[in-house]
Amino acid sequence: MDKENRVSITVIRRLPKYYRYLGELLKKGINRISSQELSKMTGFTASQIRQDLNNFGGFGQQGYGYNVEELHHQLGKILGLDKTYNTVIVGAGNLGQAVANYKGFEDAGFKILSLFDKNPKLIGLKIRDIEIRDVDELEEFIKENDVEIGIITTPKENAQDIADIYVRSGIKGIWNFAPADLKVDDDIIIENVHLNESLFTLSYFLNNKSDYVRN
Amino acid sequence: MDKENRVSITVIRRLPKYYRYLGELLKKGINRISSQELSKMTGFTASQIRQDLNNFGGFGQQGYGYNVEELHHQLGKILGLDKTYNTVIVGAGNLGQAVANYKGFEDAGFKILSLFDKNPKLIGLKIRDIEIRDVDELEEFIKENDVEIGIITTPKENAQDIADIYVRSGIKGIWNFAPADLKVDDDIIIENVHLNESLFTLSYFLNNKSDYVRN
DNA sequence: TTTAAATGTATATAATTTTTTCAAATACTA
DNA sequence: TAGTATTTGAAAAAATTATATACATTTAAA
Numbered sequence: 001m002d003k004e005n006r007v008s009i010t011v012i013r014r015l016p017k018y019y020r021y022l023g024e025l026l027k028k029g030i031n032r033i034s035s036q037e038l039s040k041m042t043g044f045t046a047s048q049i050r051q052d053l054n055n056f057g058g059f060g061q062q063g064y065g066y067n068v069e070e071l072h073h074q075l076g077k078i079l080g081l082d083k084t085y086n087t088v089i090v091g092a093g094n095l096g097q098a099v100a101n102y103k104g105f106e107d108a109g110f111k112i113l114s115l116f117d118k119n120p121k122l123i124g125l126k127i128r129d130i131e132i133r134d135v136d137e138l139e140e141f142i143k144e145n146d147v148e149i150g151i152i153t154t155p156k157e158n159a160q161d162i163a164d165i166y167v168r169s170g171i172k173g174i175w176n177f178a179p180a181d182l183k184v185d186d187d188i189i190i191e192n193v194h195l196n197e198s199l200f201t202l203s204y205f206l207n208n209k210s211d212y213v214r215n
Numbered sequence: 216m217d218k219e220n221r222v223s224i225t226v227i228r229r230l231p232k233y234y235r236y237l238g239e240l241l242k243k244g245i246n247r248i249s250s251q252e253l254s255k256m257t258g259f260t261a262s263q264i265r266q267d268l269n270n271f272g273g274f275g276q277q278g279y280g281y282n283v284e285e286l287h288h289q290l291g292k293i294l295g296l297d298k299t300y301n302t303v304i305v306g307a308g309n310l311g312q313a314v315a316n317y318k319g320f321e322d323a324g325f326k327i328l329s330l331f332d333k334n335p336k337l338i339g340l341k342i343r344d345i346e347i348r349d350v351d352e353l354e355e356f357i358k359e360n361d362v363e364i365g366i367i368t369t370p371k372e373n374a375q376d377i378a379d380i381y382v383r384s385g386i387k388g389i390w391n392f393a394p395a396d397l398k399v400d401d402d403i404i405i406e407n408v409h410l411n412e413s414l415f416t417l418s419y420f421l422n423n424k425s426d427y428v429r430n
Numbered sequence: 431t432t433t434a435a436a437t438g439t440a441t442a443t444a445a446t447t448t449t450t451t452c453a454a455a456t457a458c459t460a
Numbered sequence: 461t462a463g464t465a466t467t468t469g470a471a472a473a474a475a476t477t478a479t480a481t482a483c484a485t486t487t488a489a490a
Contacts, residue, residue: 006423006426006427007426008446008447010446010447011447012416012419012420013412013416015415015416015419016409016411016412016415016416017396017409017412019415020394020411020412034466034467034468035467035468036466036467042396043396045448045449046467047448047449047450047451048447048448048449050467050468050469050470051447051448051449051469051470053469054468054469054470058468058469058470060467060468060469061455061456061467061468062453062454062455062456062466062467062468062469063454063455063456063457063458063465063466063467063468064455064456064457064466064467064468065466065467065468066468078419079415079418079419079422080415080418080419080421080422081415081418083422085418085421093313093316094309094310094312094313094316095309095310095313095317097309097313098308098309098310098312098313099410101308101309102310102410104394104411105411105414108411108414108415110414110418148421149417149421172421172424173417173418173420173421175413175414175417179235179319181232181257181258186428187424187428189417189420189421189424191413191414191416191417191420193408193410193413194231194232195314195317195408196231196235196319196320196323197228197231197232197235198390198406198408199320199323199325199390199406200230200231200234200294200295200296200323201227201228201230201231201406202364202388202390202404202406203294203295203296203300203325203388204227204230204293204294204295205227205388205404205406206295206300206363206364206387206388206404207294207295207298208221209387209402209404211221211222212221213401213402223476223477225476225477225478226477249435249436249437250436250437251435251436260478260479260480262478262479262480262481263478263479265436265437265438265439266438266439266478266479269437269438269439273437273438273439274437275436275437275438276436276437276486276487277435277436277437277438277484277485277486277487278434278435278436278437278485278486278487278488279435279436279437279486279487279488280435280436280437280487281437
């Protein structure tokens with residue numbers, strides 16, 4: 001797939017939401033859904049939903065709609081959720097522990113093999129049977145355990161150093177919670193969770209509410 | 216400001232990043248910056264940066280560029296960071312504690328007055344001098360303490376109930392970490408941090424790397 | 431004093447994203 | 461079974477967003 005045909009990032013970012021709603025429908029035992037109903041649920045327009053899905057194939061049927069289980073399954077495959085990933089977390093503070101404790105990630109195939117920290121008080125402790133190791137052992141651990149995804153929950157001062165170790169160790173993707181833009185090789189995928197930026201955006205809209213509500 | 220003149224959301228979401236980089240420059244003691252240099256730092260084009268800033272006024276000077284301190288200050292004002300906000304967190308698990316422990320939010324003017332939970336084992340404990348209270352006291356606490364922002368770090372099953380309490384109590388904005396889309400009145404600002412969606416997006420790009428790298 | 435650098439602003443162009451439209455297929459009802 | 465309503469997929473149109481260009485004006489620096 002060349003640049004012309006690749007699916008735009010805005011579309012990709014909507015897929016997890018579709019996936020989530022379809023999962024909820026599945027749980028409720030609903031096995032058929034139309035783009036119009038999905039529109040009501042998700043807030044996206046029906047035509048946008050149809051177009052988004054058609055980037056990956058025709059999963060629906062005219063006059064019928066979509067089979068919930070099938071579409072959920074296909075979206076899971078598209079998002080790569082049919083595989084499992086070995087991950088590690090560097091930064092075993094509250095945020096690292098919060099991520100480690102969230103069982104939802106493991107259910108989706110993201111296995112957290114270990115936490116790492118440089119604080120001696122934390123090293124050796126366990127979070128849900130996941131051991132906290134010395135960050136000095138990070139590189140070796142990654143290489144020996146086929147770790148694909150590295151999670152960064154350190155203060156921003158250490159984030160780039162950890163990213164460097166990740167890249168050196170052969171990690172393929174970084175999930176970064178530190179408020180910094182990491183510099184890495186082009187072929188490393190970075191996904192940022194910038195809590196600061198999210199909170200500041202909320203603050204902006206609070207102060208400019210009238211411009212955006214009901215317009 | 217009507218719909219025609221309001222600033223687009225894509226612009227708004229870039230402001231916190233400008234603000235962050237300017238803060239870093241300020242710390243380094245750099246007091247002058249050009250759009251071209253900002254472009255190199257942020258990855259946005261110089262003309263886009265100039266256009267973004269000009270949505271709010273002409274903060275620069277021909278032949279000179281921008282005064283770092285002044286621009287940082289102005290962006291802070293635009294983002295509403297020149298005020299302080301009273302906030303509360305419902306959900307005192309790891310994630311709630313992580314947010315409560317992050318001093319950066321307080322430095323930016325977001326004061327966390329209290330955490331709330333329904334788990335008796337947590338109620339009464341303190342995180343950095345912030346008390347964990349029974350969620351039954353939430354509504355009264357909000358009304359008595361002029362709380363403007365409500366943070367939700369509960370499991371998704373409870374998120375909507377908490378949102379309802381928030382709205383009923385007069386909260387103006389919700390920062391939601393639960394993987395759910397909350398239904399609230401139109402004039403309530405919601406900012407979501409959907410970690411699941413972020414991780415799944417990372418997963419997608421890992422599996423379709425070749426389409427997006429160097430194209 | 432002259433030259434280089436830089437913004438602000440308008441305009442043009444390109445790229446991207448969303449909406450509209452409608453033929454074709456299916457489901458449903460009488 | 462026939463007729464009607466529903467629904468997708470796909471193409472085209474429209475709208476939005478991003479980028480580039482141009483240049484008068486201002487400042488800095490040589």
